[in-house]
Amino acid sequence: MIKKLFLSLCVFLLLLFSIQSGSGQAEFKSSWQSLLDKSLTNWDKFIGIPEPGVSVPGYTDESRQKKLPLGLNNDPLNVFTMVEENGQPVLHVSGQILGGLSTKKEYQNYHLKYKFKWGELKYAPRLGQKRDNGLLYHATGPHGKFWNVWMRSHEMQIQESDMGDYFALGGVAINIKSKKLDNNQFIYATDGEFKTFIQGQGLVNRCRRSTDHEKKYGEWNQLELICFEDKSVHIVNGQVVMALQDSRVHIAEGDEPSLQRGKIQLQSEYAEAYYKDMQIETIKNLPKQYAKYFL
Numbered sequence: 001m002i003k004k005l006f007l008s009l010c011v012f013l014l015l016l017f018s019i020q021s022g023s024g025q026a027e028f029k030s031s032w033q034s035l036l037d038k039s040l041t042n043w044d045k046f047i048g049i050p051e052p053g054v055s056v057p058g059y060t061d062e063s064r065q066k067k068l069p070l071g072l073n074n075d076p077l078n079v080f081t082m083v084e085e086n087g088q089p090v091l092h093v094s095g096q097i098l099g100g101l102s103t104k105k106e107y108q109n110y111h112l113k114y115k116f117k118w119g120e121l122k123y124a125p126r127l128g129q130k131r132d133n134g135l136l137y138h139a140t141g142p143h144g145k146f147w148n149v150w151m152r153s154h155e156m157q158i159q160e161s162d163m164g165d166y167f168a169l170g171g172v173a174i175n176i177k178s179k180k181l182d183n184n185q186f187i188y189a190t191d192g193e194f195k196t197f198i199q200g201q202g203l204v205n206r207c208r209r210s211t212d213h214e215k216k217y218g219e220w221n222q223l224e225l226i227c228f229e230d231k232s233v234h235i236v237n238g239q240v241v242m243a244l245q246d247s248r249v250h251i252a253e254g255d256e257p258s259l260q261r262g263k264i265q266l267q268s269e270y271a272e273a274y275y276k277d278m279q280i281e282t283i284k285n286l287p288k289q290y291a292k293y294f295l
Contacts, residue, residue: 032279038082038089045075048098048149069148079268091275096123098149099268108261111281112225119272130160131271138262146170156225156234164209164234164241168199173250176207188242198250209241228286230258243293
């Protein structure tokens with residue numbers, strides 16, 4: 001009897017192996033969704049105001065004086081385009097004009113991972129400054145809410161030597177454990193005190209990442225963003241550089257509604273940049289290795 005059971009088990013395992021290895025190979029359905037394709041199917045473009053000296057067909061000096069952005073899906077200079085690198089689709093951000101590439105869908109409770117590297121070109125008015133970019137999340141409300149180009153959102157900063165910093169844009173607020181530096185800036189610290197970061201006159205809207213984990217210029221960086229309920233985690237090359245909580249819309253008077261979902265927006269900010277391997281996965285809870293940052 002035992003011998004027959006053993007033989008039956010062997011036959012079952014062989015059949016299972018043949019199904020997975022043969023022409024009838026079973027498909028493994030990954031829970032990760034790719035966000036970048038050759039046609040930018042999942043995205044909308046919003047282009048801001050061209051700087052003086054930047055010639056754009058059909059855009060007049062009068063439009064510039066009136067501070068009119070080029071607007072939604074109007075990208076005549078190809079600020080956001082897909083290119084091919086080693087046979088792989090890569091997003092090229094020219095940086096020539098301020099702009100935002102935003103997902104058509106809103107996302108909530110997710111793990112986002114992507115690769116990023118700097119290009120060579122820089123543009124006025126940031127020619128003499130650090131290369132700058134950023135990923136905005138929980139982006140809601142109208143396009144152009146902030147600086148006539150970006151939506152109201154939280155920013156995971158992507159700037160030379162500052163990858164993972166936080167900025168509040170256009171009317172959001174969040175709490176971060178931090179310490180005050182001698183230069184009146186704040187830096188994320190697990191043993192710090194909670195401080196609210198809000199964008200507005202006389203308010204502090206930036207918190208520095210804990211440590212610099214950016215790779216050398218020209219190398220690809222692996223960046224990750226985890227959002228669950230009102231919490232988020234900024235990860236740079238495998239290292240947690242900031243944990244944030246109590247995400248909300250800032251209202252000067254009255255209750256502040258929790259902000260737990262929104263679009264994802266990629267910036268163009270006067271520096272050439274590249275993105276690839278951008279994937280997103282819905283999560284049902286905060287992974288254990290990150291939950292400890294909120295104890």
